Amino acid sequence: xxxxxxxxxxVERAASVPLAPEEAFVLFTxxxxxxxxxxxxxxxxxxxxxVVEPHAGGRWFERGEDGNECQWGRVGRWEPPGELxxxxxxGANWAFDPDLETEVxxxxxxxxxxxxRIELRHRHLERYGDQADAMRGAFDSPExxxxxxxxxxxxxx
Amino acid sequence: MLDALGDARRRSIxxxxxxxxxxVGVLAQQLPISRPAVSQxxxxxxxxxxxxxxxxxxxxxxxxxPRGFEAVxxxxxxFWTTALDNFAALxxxxxxxxxxxxxxxGAEREERRDEH
Numbered sequence: 001x002x003x004x005x006x007x008x009x010x011v012e013r014a015a016s017v018p019l020a021p022e023e024a025f026v027l028f029t030x031x032x033x034x035x036x037x038x039x040x041x042x043x044x045x046x047x048x049x050x051v052v053e054p055h056a057g058g059r060w061f062e063r064g065e066d067g068n069e070c071q072w073g074r075v076g077r078w079e080p081p082g083e084l085x086x087x088x089x090x091g092a093n094w095a096f097d098p099d100l101e102t103e104v105x106x107x108x109x110x111x112x113x114x115x116x117r118i119e120l121r122h123r124h125l126e127r128y129g130d131q132a133d134a135m136r137g138a139f140d141s142p143e144x145x146x147x148x149x150x151x152x153x154x155x156x157x
Numbered sequence: 158m159l160d161a162l163g164d165a166r167r168r169s170i171x172x173x174x175x176x177x178x179x180x181v182g183v184l185a186q187q188l189p190i191s192r193p194a195v196s197q198x199x200x201x202x203x204x205x206x207x208x209x210x211x212x213x214x215x216x217x218x219x220x221x222x223p224r225g226f227e228a229v230x231x232x233x234x235x236f237w238t239t240a241l242d243n244f245a246a247l248x249x250x251x252x253x254x255x256x257x258x259x260x261x262x263g264a265e266r267e268e269r270r271d272e273h
Contacts, residue, residue: 009226011233015241017248023255027248035243040236092229118244120237128229129171129207129221 009125015118021081021108024116028106029054029084042094043070052086054078060086071096081108092128102127166190167198171221174208178220 017024027035032050041047043064053059058075073096076085086104091097103123111117169188173179181199185192199219202208207225211218 009223009230011230011237013234013237013241015245017245018252019248019255023251024248027251028244031247035240035247037236037239037243040240118241120241122233122237125229125233126175126221126223126226128226129175 008123011122011125013120015120016111016115017118018113018115020114021110021116024108024118025081025084028108028118029080041070042072042090042096044068073101076103083107088122100127166194167202170195170198170202171207174219174221178211178218180216180218184219 019027029052032052033047036047036050038046041062041064043062043066045064045066045068047062048065049063051059051061051063053075056075056078058078059071060073060075061069061071063069071089073087073089076087077083084106086106088102088104089097089100091100102125103121105121105123107119109117109119166188169190170184173184173187179187181192181195184190184199185195188195190198199208199210203210203219205225206222208219209222211220
């Protein structure tokens with residue numbers, strides 16, 4: 001459990017929803033297409049569908065309106081209704097990178113009122129450090145990527 | 158131009174530093190990179206604010222700079238806030254359509270009802 005090093009970088013968010021954990025888990029996974037922010041797509045066209053294959057090791061990908069599939073990562077843990085781990089493998093250049101593995105850990109806990117508390121931890125973001133050249137600014141804006149490369153080239157020369 | 162070999166070497170240096178602070182000499186021993194080259198790569202990484210140099214006596218230790226990762230952290234923080242807000246809003250709609258007047262159908266998995 002405690003594999004955290006002092007340099008692990010994590011983002012944590014939480015939400016409460018008026019659904020039982022079983023329903024919340026289904027909504028989160030089977031119907032990701034309906035809640036995923038529309039602009040967060042890495043395909044050649046807007047996404048028509050987001051698929052989380054319902055088992056450990058399953059693929060996590062978007063299918064574009066043009067029919068092309070674009071892999072995002074894999075299912076690390078599939079334990080409905082309580083636990084889900086998605087491995088987010090999108091690099092700082094917004095392409096699938098099989099060598100990059102960041103972990104999105106999601107827990108669904110029943111609340112006293114019959115709803116569910118969802119806690120999400122996106123772990124090991126420090127692994128983006130492996131992409132030092134691409135990283136700076138890549139996350140700031142859609143244009144950041146080009147600016148970053150330029151700056152890096154300046155540094156490196 | 159970007160030097161691909163240089164990139165790979167910088168990656169390997171960062172990977173070592175993710176495990177803890179190290180001196181230039183130790184990095185040079187652990188990696189197939191000469192000491193002057195390690196210094197050069199560390200200089201690049203330092204300028205990119207991804208590593209920090211600390212001086213302890215005569216030793217110069219290098220470590221990962223967590224602040225260099227603020228952009229990544231900020232991005233995912235904003236992203237997951239938006240995503241979970243969307244998710245919670247959808248869940249509220251779903252709960253309202255699912256449960257009807259008695260609000261007790263939580264145990265039964267509801268197939269989607271798109272219309273009413």
